[in-house]
Amino acid sequence: MIDDPDLAALFAAANASRLKAYAPYSGFSVGAAVRDDAGAVHHGCNVENAAYPVGTCAEAGAISAMVAAGGRRLSAVLVTGGGDGLCTPCGACRQRIREFGDAETPVIIAGPEGVRRRFTLGDLLPESFGPENLADARGV
Template sequence: MGPATTEIDTLFAAATAAQARAYAPYSRFRVGAAILADDGAVYPGCNVENAAYPVGACAEAGAISAMVAGGARAIRAILVVGPGEELVTPCGACRQRIREFAAPETPVVIAGTDGVRARFSLAELLPASFGPANLPT
């Protein structure tokens, strides 16, 4: 079962607040993300650009870092909010980052400034994924 409407509302509020704080002086493409973690806390993140373009950080990566720093280790749901009319889904690298801490059925909710636009499972965005279970323990 996916997150409740109130949890989605909380994630949306956290992601849009983070989006407003994004550091995007080059692209002006501000993205926010928020994770509902296994500890019940919400961890936001925003994109942070850099003049040396390849070393910028995605909003999802920031939220994951905040989650890990906060002591949580599993994503129950993630919401990503971006500008424009097109869906702003996680990039390929962030899909893999999310996979490290999420199960295939984990909800990935995509929003615009007007609210939720789409919902996917992680498996829909990253089918037949490589994850921790693929590595020997």
């Protein structure tokens, strides 16, 4: 059960996307939802490809939807998958999240029943490289 309305909106969007995932090869459907700094929720699902592993992660889809809608900063991420284990973002998606978030960005991991665990991006990607590293190197 999720009592926080903001978290409930993320969970509902991620779970609805998960049910639409295209995962004929792995059979592992994933949904993700992100909230931007204006409070809008954007979501995506994994989309596999016969030329495995050329597919797209759910987090990448949600972030792309956010960017297409004009969002540029993440305030929260929720990822949901099936099975008993935690469905945490892969390494590439952790870096994607880092592009639009920071060490304090909440990354919430859920299953069909609800929230399983909460992390910050800093927990999942410590000492990360981000856009400000490039700005610092250019003297901007």
